[in-house]
Amino acid sequence: xxxxxxxxxxxxxxxxxxxxxxxxxxxxxxxxxxxxxxxxxxxxxxxxxxxxxxxxxxxxxxxxxxxxxxxxxxxxxxxxxxxxxxxxxxxxxxxxxxxxxxxxxxxxxxxxxxxxxxxxxxxxxxxxxxxxxxxxxxxxxxxxxxxxxxxxxxxxxxxxxxxxxxxxxxxxxxxxxxxxxxxxxxxxxxxxxxxxxxxxxxxxxxxxxxxxxxxxxxxxxxxxxxxxxxxxxxxxxxxxxxxxxx
Ligand code: FPP
Numbered sequence: 001x002x003x004x005x006x007x008x009x010x011x012x013x014x015x016x017x018x019x020x021x022x023x024x025x026x027x028x029x030x031x032x033x034x035x036x037x038x039x040x041x042x043x044x045x046x047x048x049x050x051x052x053x054x055x056x057x058x059x060x061x062x063x064x065x066x067x068x069x070x071x072x073x074x075x076x077x078x079x080x081x082x083x084x085x086x087x088x089x090x091x092x093x094x095x096x097x098x099x100x101x102x103x104x105x106x107x108x109x110x111x112x113x114x115x116x117x118x119x120x121x122x123x124x125x126x127x128x129x130x131x132x133x134x135x136x137x138x139x140x141x142x143x144x145x146x147x148x149x150x151x152x153x154x155x156x157x158x159x160x161x162x163x164x165x166x167x168x169x170x171x172x173x174x175x176x177x178x179x180x181x182x183x184x185x186x187x188x189x190x191x192x193x194x195x196x197x198x199x200x201x202x203x204x205x206x207x208x209x210x211x212x213x214x215x216x217x218x219x220x221x222x223x224x225x226x227x228x229x230x231x232x233x234x235x236x237x238x239x240x241x242x243x244x245x246x
Contacts, residue, residue, distance in 0.1 A: 003225040007055065011232045013185035015059035016052065017207070019199055020045070022191030022215030035079050040217035042087050046094060051221045053098040053132040055228070059181055060134050061105075063199050067141035070110070081115045084138075088118045092125060099131030105177035106140030135181065142201035149175035178203055186231045188224075190216045208234050 020041060027037030045062065052060045064084070070077060095102055102122050111119075119138070152175045156162035162171070173179065183203045189195070192213040196204065210227045212219070237245050 003222055003229065006229050007225060008232050009056065012056055013208075013228065013231055014057070015061065015182050015184045015186075016057055016228075017061040017063075017184035017187045017200055017204070018048070019063045019187070019189040019197060020216040020219075021189060021193055023217060025191065026215040026217040034076060035083070037215075037217055038080060038083055042083065044216055044219050045087075046091060047221055048219070048224050049100060049132070049134060050094070050098055051224055053100055057132060059184075060132055061137060061178075061181075061184060061200070062134070063137045063140070063197075065106070065138045065140070066198060067107070067139060067144050068198065070139070081112050085115050085118045088122050092122050095122070095126050095134070096129070099129045100126060101129040101131070101133045102126045102136065103133060104136045104138050105145070106136075106138040107144060108138060110139045133181070135178070137199070140177070141198040143198055145177050146202060148177075172202065176202060183207065185236075186210060186227065188212070188227050190214050190219050206236070206238055208236065 023037030023041040024034040025037070026040065027034050030036070049060060065080065069080075072080075094100075102119075104119055104123065108116050108119065119136075149172060153162065153167060153171060157164055157167075178200070183205065184200065184207045187196075187200075187204055187207045188210045190212055192211070194211055208231050210230055212223060212227065214223050235242060235245065
């Protein structure tokens with residue numbers, strides 16, 4: 001039976017989050033510059049987004065640029081920003097064709113003006129699409145997001161619009177950049193690194209984690225299917241016993 005047929009439609013993860021890692025190493029292995037790996041990584045993003053949309057996944061969150069990535073050499077940061085703009089221009093028709101709605105999380109105010117503007121245009125253009133919601137994490141880190149949430153909650157408490165003893169988990173979730181999006185069911189990280197790297201720390205509390213040595217540019221649709229099949233064989237207990245969840 002081929003891999004796709006092994007996927008159960010009834011147990012599809014609603015939300016898949018991916019740490020796309022290994023572009024630089026992939027390029028280095030071929031004796032090429034790091035940007036060569038990032039450009040190939042864009043092709044993987046295209047393939048995986050189409051596959052997720054076709055499978056009926058509801059949310060796909062991709063860690064495209066972290067707060068810490070600003071510390072990379074300026075030439076790489078600048079080239080990545082240009083790549084993002086070019087990719088958006090090139091891929092918007094594909095998003096439309098696949099009924100994908102683009103949204104972003106992160107501190108967009110730190111992005112160059114043109115990059116930010118292009119994203120806003122694409123977000124507006126795809127806003128009525130009803131299929132997969134693609135969430136691009138750009139200039140994002142979970143500690144930044146949690147700090148912002150604490151700041152907003154503290155401000156409301158100081159203004160008297162929120163009482164300290166009313167603050168619960170729901171309050172925190174509502175003040176995160178992912179408000180309204182269900183928590184990821186499955187987190188995939190490529191390139192063999194076994195870390196979360198400041199990604200969705202609150203939201204990943206009960207996610208199933210899938211790590212693969214495959215570098216992001218090599219991460220094929222078949223590898224993606226393998227991750228979903230692996231997820232579907234796990235028992236999610238959310239702190240309960242096996243007997244309780246049967
Ligand atoms: C990690 O590889 C990748 C990134 C920091 C950037 C990811 C960006 C893309 C895949 C291209 C743009 C994406 C979209 C959504 C249009 P790395 O550079 O950390 O690789 P390394 O660990 O091998 O050095």
